[in-house]
Amino acid sequence: MRLHDLAGNLAVPFSKSASKMADTLRVIAEQRAEFRQVGSGPGSAIEADPSKAGFLMIALALDPVRREIVRKTMLTASLTATGGSCCLTGASDFGSALFSILADEDIACRVDSVSLSDNRASIAFDGSQESVFGAGPAVRTRVSRTVVLDGLLLQGVAQWLKR
Secondary structure: EEEHHHHHHHOOOOOOOOOHHHHHHHHHHHHHHOOOOOOOOOOOEEOHHHHHHHHHHHHHHHOOOOHHHHHHHHHOOEEOOOOOOOOOOOOOOOOHHHHHHHHHHHHHEEEOOOOOOOOOEEEEEEEOEEEEEEEOOOOOOOOOOOOEEHHHHHHHHHHHHHO
């Protein structure tokens, strides 16, 4: 599946317009080489893979201001597992855990939800288990936002990536 097609599929669940999706991809491509299209015409589209899909999903969930998209996404992806590794995937950081989930439909089917905020993330799975990511105490701000992604969304993305 092409990355632009995946972005189009994610527009509705993330409540983003087509122009917002295109702008987010453009900002990411400006700073991350693996998101840049090389050439034009048939065969030049960027293929979606679990790491690109996961990076895009984190960026869409956090929805930071334009100039902060890549920095905040990278910070969230690098949050370390509080127990040393994710109980579901064995990954030591949130990004790697999310990428592993999106790469394996069987693992994705075990996920109940993924919660993200600026300095915390968690993966709830198997009905009662949870892996938490984030170093130190939660940063308290006057206004904070936590986004919860349903496990069915992750399953859908894992399936789309297999096409």
